[in-house]
Amino acid sequence: xxxxxxxxxxxDASEFVYLGDASLLNRPSVDDPAELGSDATLDAxxxxxxxxxxxxxxxxxxxxxxxxxxxxxxxxRDTTTHEILDCALARDVAGASFGAEST
Amino acid sequence: xxxxxxxxxxxxxxxxxxxxxxxxSVSIYEVTERALVSLAFKASDREHVSAVLGxxxxxxxxxxxxxxxxxxxxxxxDQTWCLIESTDSAMDKVIARKLxxxxxxxxxxxxxxxxxxxxxxxxxxxxxxxxCPLDLDESVFPIDAVARTVIEHTGVIILRTGxxxxxxxxxxxxxxxxxxxxxxxxEHVRNEIPVRxxxxxxxxxxxxx
Numbered sequence: 001x002x003x004x005x006x007x008x009x010x011x012d013a014s015e016f017v018y019l020g021d022a023s024l025l026n027r028p029s030v031d032d033p034a035e036l037g038s039d040a041t042l043d044a045x046x047x048x049x050x051x052x053x054x055x056x057x058x059x060x061x062x063x064x065x066x067x068x069x070x071x072x073x074x075x076x077r078d079t080t081t082h083e084i085l086d087c088a089l090a091r092d093v094a095g096a097s098f099g100a101e102s103t
Numbered sequence: 104x105x106x107x108x109x110x111x112x113x114x115x116x117x118x119x120x121x122x123x124x125x126x127x128s129v130s131i132y133e134v135t136e137r138a139l140v141s142l143a144f145k146a147s148d149r150e151h152v153s154a155v156l157g158x159x160x161x162x163x164x165x166x167x168x169x170x171x172x173x174x175x176x177x178x179x180x181d182q183t184w185c186l187i188e189s190t191d192s193a194m195d196k197v198i199a200r201k202l203x204x205x206x207x208x209x210x211x212x213x214x215x216x217x218x219x220x221x222x223x224x225x226x227x228x229x230x231x232x233x234x235c236p237l238d239l240d241e242s243v244f245p246i247d248a249v250a251r252t253v254i255e256h257t258g259v260i261i262l263r264t265g266x267x268x269x270x271x272x273x274x275x276x277x278x279x280x281x282x283x284x285x286x287x288x289x290e291h292v293r294n295e296i297p298v299r300x301x302x303x304x305x306x307x308x309x310x311x312x
Contacts, residue, residue, distance in 0.1 A: 011236070067251065067253040067258055068250070070182075
């Protein structure tokens with residue numbers, strides 16, 4: 001499998017490390033210290049840490065280019081065909097979706 | 104020093120002790136008179152760093168010559184390495200003195216941690232294509248292109264210095280294993296042409312045709 005790196009072009013998958021679901025970018029934030037132990041906060045972190053969609057189809061996931069430029073990528077991959085539909089730098093994705101609702 | 108202790112005079116040596124290999128179609132030697140300095144910065148400071156370096160900061164994947172810091176290798180969005188003809192072991196400080204403003208720039212001398220191997224010759228691309236996962240066609244990886252990748256499970260930075268010449272920058276501690284892998288493949292490439300012509304002569308399908 002090859003991953004179309006946004007800066008470097010097609011690079012072999014052996015240079016990358018897989019982390020998991022790209023929803024990890026959307027960590028819940030708690031602005032009010034009084035809310036730290038609340039049920040709503042615990043539920044949000046429980047969902048963030050443990051609950052994953054497991055789609056047969058299009059999936060956004062985090063890959064790390066360890067043996068390359070050390071960038072984190074958000075790769076959109078079809079889990080049934082391994083076709084890669086999109087690849088973006090995670091820093092760009094995180095910057096664009098900062099504050100946006102988790103998808 | 105007490106008299107009963109042996110007086111070993113330690114001599115600095117290079118990673119491969121000057122080992123070279125030349126088969127006629129490919130040659131490998133250890134480049135020793137070079138310093139390597141990493142230059143790291145926040146991605147948001149990229150324009151500032153570029154200005155300090157005289158407007159020259161290579162894109163990721165390419166390299167360019169700089170009068171301030173040798174050849175600049177674009178390895179990451181927020182990291183560039185400087186490859187300098189020098190044996191100075193504190194080249195980071197030399198570069199820092201040359202730059203007008205080092206705010207937000209982190210210079211680290213890396214020379215002792217790496218070995219540089221120069222690989223050249225008619226069949227050097229045949230050697231590399233058996234070892235590394237990069238596409239080394241000139242349309243994709245032209246002269247001055249640089250990439251970090253992996254060869255024989257070892258990290259390596261590949262810099263193309265000519266059509267048939269490359270420099271491989273690899274961690275010093277594993278250089279001997281790395282060199283062994285290259286020497287093995289060089290031997291395979293060297294033996295390949297006579298083996299193939301022999302196969303063709305003895306192939307019954309071609310002799311019947």
